Amino acid sequence: MPVQALTGAELAERLSAGVPASVERWEEEVVWVEPSKVEDVARFLRDDSSLDFQFLNAISAIDFIEYFDVVYHLTSFRLQHTAVIKTRLHGRESLSVPSVYHVWRGADFQEREVWDLMGVDFQGHPNMKRIMLWEGFEGHPLRKDFL
Amino acid sequence: MSPDNVLYGTPVYRFVYELVGTVLPCWISYVAAGLVIMFILVNAVLMGAAVFVFAERRLIGRFHNRIGPNRWGPFGTFQPFADVLKLIFKEDITPAAADKIVFLAAPIVMLAPAILMLAVVPFAKNTALADLNVGILYILAVTSLSSVAILMAGWSSNNRYAMFGAARGVAVLISYEVPVVLCLLGVVMVAGSMSLADVVEAQAVPFLLVQPLALFVFLAGVSAELNRTPFDVAEAESELVAGYHTEYSGVKFALIQAAEFGGVVTASMVVVTLFLGGWAGPLADYLGWFWFLLKVGAVAFIFIWVRATYPRLRIDQLMAFAWKFLLPLSIINLFATSLEVFFLRDSQGVLATNDLWIMTGINLALGAGCIALFGSMIREKIKPVTWQPAAGTASLTVGEVT
Amino acid sequence: MPIHTEPMTINVGPQHPSTHGVFRLRVTFDGEEILEVEPVFGYLHRGTEKLAEERTYVQIVTLTDRLDYVSSMINNQGYCLAVEKLLGVEPPLRAKWLRTMVAELQRIASHLMGIGFFLQDLGTLGTPLMYGFRTREKILDLFEMLCGARITLTYMRPGGVFSDTPPDFWPALENFMQELPTEIGEIEQLVMENEIVLVRTKGVSPLSPEMAINCSVSGPVLRASGIAWDWRKMEPYDAYEWVDFDVPVGANGDNYDRFWVRMQEIHQSARIIHQCMEHIEPGPVRLDLPLVFRPEPGAEAYGRVEASKGELAFYMLSDGGVSPYRCKIRSPSLINLTVTEHLLVGWKLADMIVTLGSLDINMGEVDR
Numbered sequence: 001m002p003v004q005a006l007t008g009a010e011l012a013e014r015l016s017a018g019v020p021a022s023v024e025r026w027e028e029e030v031v032w033v034e035p036s037k038v039e040d041v042a043r044f045l046r047d048d049s050s051l052d053f054q055f056l057n058a059i060s061a062i063d064f065i066e067y068f069d070v071v072y073h074l075t076s077f078r079l080q081h082t083a084v085i086k087t088r089l090h091g092r093e094s095l096s097v098p099s100v101y102h103v104w105r106g107a108d109f110q111e112r113e114v115w116d117l118m119g120v121d122f123q124g125h126p127n128m129k130r131i132m133l134w135e136g137f138e139g140h141p142l143r144k145d146f147l
Numbered sequence: 148m149s150p151d152n153v154l155y156g157t158p159v160y161r162f163v164y165e166l167v168g169t170v171l172p173c174w175i176s177y178v179a180a181g182l183v184i185m186f187i188l189v190n191a192v193l194m195g196a197a198v199f200v201f202a203e204r205r206l207i208g209r210f211h212n213r214i215g216p217n218r219w220g221p222f223g224t225f226q227p228f229a230d231v232l233k234l235i236f237k238e239d240i241t242p243a244a245a246d247k248i249v250f251l252a253a254p255i256v257m258l259a260p261a262i263l264m265l266a267v268v269p270f271a272k273n274t275a276l277a278d279l280n281v282g283i284l285y286i287l288a289v290t291s292l293s294s295v296a297i298l299m300a301g302w303s304s305n306n307r308y309a310m311f312g313a314a315r316g317v318a319v320l321i322s323y324e325v326p327v328v329l330c331l332l333g334v335v336m337v338a339g340s341m342s343l344a345d346v347v348e349a350q351a352v353p354f355l356l357v358q359p360l361a362l363f364v365f366l367a368g369v370s371a372e373l374n375r376t377p378f379d380v381a382e383a384e385s386e387l388v389a390g391y392h393t394e395y396s397g398v399k400f401a402l403i404q405a406a407e408f409g410g411v412v413t414a415s416m417v418v419v420t421l422f423l424g425g426w427a428g429p430l431a432d433y434l435g436w437f438w439f440l441l442k443v444g445a446v447a448f449i450f451i452w453v454r455a456t457y458p459r460l461r462i463d464q465l466m467a468f469a470w471k472f473l474l475p476l477s478i479i480n481l482f483a484t485s486l487e488v489f490f491l492r493d494s495q496g497v498l499a500t501n502d503l504w505i506m507t508g509i510n511l512a513l514g515a516g517c518i519a520l521f522g523s524m525i526r527e528k529i530k531p532v533t534w535q536p537a538a539g540t541a542s543l544t545v546g547e548v549t
Numbered sequence: 550m551p552i553h554t555e556p557m558t559i560n561v562g563p564q565h566p567s568t569h570g571v572f573r574l575r576v577t578f579d580g581e582e583i584l585e586v587e588p589v590f591g592y593l594h595r596g597t598e599k600l601a602e603e604r605t606y607v608q609i610v611t612l613t614d615r616l617d618y619v620s621s622m623i624n625n626q627g628y629c630l631a632v633e634k635l636l637g638v639e640p641p642l643r644a645k646w647l648r649t650m651v652a653e654l655q656r657i658a659s660h661l662m663g664i665g666f667f668l669q670d671l672g673t674l675g676t677p678l679m680y681g682f683r684t685r686e687k688i689l690d691l692f693e694m695l696c697g698a699r700i701t702l703t704y705m706r707p708g709g710v711f712s713d714t715p716p717d718f719w720p721a722l723e724n725f726m727q728e729l730p731t732e733i734g735e736i737e738q739l740v741m742e743n744e745i746v747l748v749r750t751k752g753v754s755p756l757s758p759e760m761a762i763n764c765s766v767s768g769p770v771l772r773a774s775g776i777a778w779d780w781r782k783m784e785p786y787d788a789y790e791w792v793d794f795d796v797p798v799g800a801n802g803d804n805y806d807r808f809w810v811r812m813q814e815i816h817q818s819a820r821i822i823h824q825c826m827e828h829i830e831p832g833p834v835r836l837d838l839p840l841v842f843r844p845e846p847g848a849e850a851y852g853r854v855e856a857s858k859g860e861l862a863f864y865m866l867s868d869g870g871v872s873p874y875r876c877k878i879r880s881p882s883l884i885n886l887t888v889t890e891h892l893l894v895g896w897k898l899a900d901m902i903v904t905l906g907s908l909d910i911n912m913g914e915v916d917r
Contacts, residue, residue: 002783002784002785002790003783003784054762054763055762055765056765057765057851057853057860057862057879058851058862058864058877058879060864060875060877060879062866062874062875062877063875071864073851073862073864073879077762077776077778080783084851104763104764104765105760105763105764105765105887106763106764106765106766106884106887107765108764108887109883109884109886109887110765110884113883117598130591131590131591132590132591132594132916132917133591133594134591141596141599142596142598142599207674210676211675211676211679211680212679212680212683213679307557307559308559311581311898376672376673376674377672377745379672380899383672383899384566384672385566385567385669385670385671385672385902386567386672386898386899386902387898388565388566454674455674455676456673456676456739457673457743457745458668458671458672458673458740458743458745458746458749459671459672459673459745459749459899460745460748460749461749461897461899461900462581462897462899463581463897464748464749
C-alpha cells in the first residue's frame, strides 16, 4: 500500500485546532505556518496520534531574494502518510526560526547545513555552527546573491 | 686461550676459528669466527623474511582472487629485494617531537629476538649454531624482548596512534607469554630436556600428536606475540593506521618489517622443532635440512592462511581469550601431561615409544573435549539470528521489532 | 574497579585508512573507551546544489553521479524521477524496467562495497572485500556495455534512459546472474557465521527503532533496527510496483544486523533483476523531450528513491527557466551520521571503526 500525501486543507484544519494561530494559509499539499510557531507545530505533528509524523525527511531552505522559505518534509511510518510544512521568513538579514532539534534529532545536521549555506539561524539548536564550510568563512554560498 | 664457549661445537665456528688461528692471534680468530656466525644468522633471518614476504604476498593474492606480485624476477621472486631497495633509498623521516635515540634504537631491538632465536634451532642433525641445554628457556627469554621494542617504538614516536599500538602490544605480549610458557612445560616434561636437539630426538611420536593442546595454545600465543591476524591489535591497520610503527619510514621501517616477517619464520622453526619433529623424516641424516624447511613452509603457510581468513578480535576479547580460554587449556594440558608422565615413565624416568602413543590417545581425546566444551561456551553467547522471508512487507508499527 | 586514565583526544581522519573518504572524527578516549565524539566533515564539499542552479536539467545528471560515487545509477534515478515529477511526465515502460534493473545491479555493487569495507574494518585483510570487488567488477563491465562508463554512468535521463541495451548485453547479464549466487555464497560462507565476526558485531552499538526514527535514519540502517520501511514498497517508482521482493528487517539494530540486512538485500535485488529480465519487452526507452526544457514556473517536486544508503531525495523548484531555481539534495549518508555520537560513546576504539563501517557512509554524498 503506497503512502498518501495529506491534503493541505485537512492538515491545516487539524493544525489550527492543535496549535492556535499557527496556520497562515494552505495550498493543495502544503501548509504554511507562522515562523514563530514552528517548534510547537512540529511537536504537535509528532505527538498527535492521528498525525504521528515521527520521521523528518528533509529540511530545505529556498532563497527568493525578498524572502526565504524553509520547507519540512515529513512522513508517518505508522499511518503511512506524508506532509509538507512551509514557513516564510521575510528580509535577508538576521533570519531566524525556532529549531526542531528537540522534536526530531534528525534535524541536527540539516539545520546546521541550512545555516551554513543559506544563513537561516535556528534558535534553540545546541550546536549551531558551520558544517560544510570552515569556521570563519564569510557569506552563505547557496544564497542567490553569493557569486 | 681455550675456546670454552657454547659455539665451539658448531663446525662452521670451529672451522673459521682454526683457519684464522693458524695465522693470526687467538683473540682475532675468536672475533672473526663470531662475526662469521653473526653474518650467517642475520642473513638467514633477512633471507627468511624475504622469502616469507614473497610467499605471503603471492598466497594472499591467490586467496583474494588476485595474482600478487609477478613482475620482477621469475614469478616475482625479486619483489622483496625491490621493496627493500626502495625503502633504503626513501627519505628516513624522524618526527620533530620524537625521542630520537629511542626512536632509532627501537627497530634494532625489534630485530634482535628474531635473530637470537635462530641461534638455538637445529636445522638438521648436529646443525644448531649452539645447542644450549636451556634452549626453550632461552627462546622464551629472547622473545619477551620484543615487548620492550614495541614500547620503545610507540613511546618514542610521540604519536597517539603509536602509543595506542604500543600499549596494546605490550598488554598482549605479557598476557600471551603466560599460556605459552605453561604449554611449553608439557613439552619439556615429555622430552625430559630443555635442549632443542634433545626435544627433536625425543619425538619418536611427533609432539603434534602427543601434545595437541599445547600445540594449539602455542600457535595461538605465538600468533598474538607476532601480531598476526586475528590478534594483530597492536598494529591494527583499520584502527590505528599502523600502530606502533606509524611514524617509521625508510630503512627503519624496513627493519621493523624484517623483524615482523623474520619473526614469523623463526617462530615457524620453533614450532617445527618442538612439535613436528624438527629435522626428522626419511633419510634424516642426509635430508634433515630438507624436511625441516618443508615443515617450516607448512607452518608458515598456516600463519598466512589464518591471516587471510580471519577478522581481528577486540583488545578486551583478546585478553579474555588469553586468560579465560588459553590459560585454562594450558593448565589442563600441564596437569594431564604431568600425571601421564608420572605414571608411564620407567625407573630411569624415560618414556618408551609405546607410552608416547598412549599419551597421544589420551591427550587427543582430552584436547578435543576441552576445545569442544570451551567452544560451545563461547558459541552459546553469539548465536546468529535466523530470518525467514515473509510474503510481502512486514507490518509497519513504529517501534515494533519483527 | 574501573581504572581511569587521562582523557586523550585524537583526530581520526581526515587521513585515516578506514574513515571511508575524507571524514574526520574528533574523539576523546579514556584508555580505549570513547567519551566524546564529534563528526567533522565538508572536506569534499563541491557545492553540487549551487552548481545545479547554473546547469540545464539534463546536464545536472552528471553532477548526481558524483554524489554517492559507488551507486551512481540510483542517484541518476532519483534525480530523473524528481525532474519527471516536475514536468509531469512518465517514462516509457521499457525505460522503467531498465531503470529498475540497473538500479538493482547498482545496489548489489554498492552493498558489496559496503559489506567489504565493513569486514575490512573488522580486520579481515581484504579477502571478503576482494570477493566483493570480483562481483562488482562484472557489474561495472555490464554498465560499460550499457553506457560506456563504469563509475560515473549518467545512464539515465529525464524521461527514460540514454540508450537501449546493446545486443550482447542480455547474454552477459544472464551469465552474470548465474554466477552471482555462487559468488555471494562464498562471501557468506566465509563470514556470516564466523565466530570472530559474530563476537565483534553482535550486540555492538545497537540502535533502537525509536532513536532511528527520531534521528531520521533511513535505508538498511533503519531496517536493521526493526522497521520495515522501504520506499520501493511504500512509494513504488519505476517498475517496483510490478515486482515481488521482501524487505529484510533486523532485530537488534546492532552492527551485525546492519551487515546482515545488506547481505539479504543483495539476494532480494537479485530476485528483482530476474523478474525484470523476465518482464521487459521491446519498445522506446526515452521520451522525446528537448535537450533544454523549461518546466512550469513555480512547479516543485520532491522525488525520492530508496538508494543503497537510504532515502535519497531531490527537492526541485522551477522558476520557468532552463535550470532549476533550487535543487536540494537529501543525502542519506549525511543524515544517517546523526546517530554517530549516540552509537559510539561508551564503546571502544575498535568498535568505533566497525560501527562507522556498518553505517556505510559515502563522503561524496555527505559533503556534496
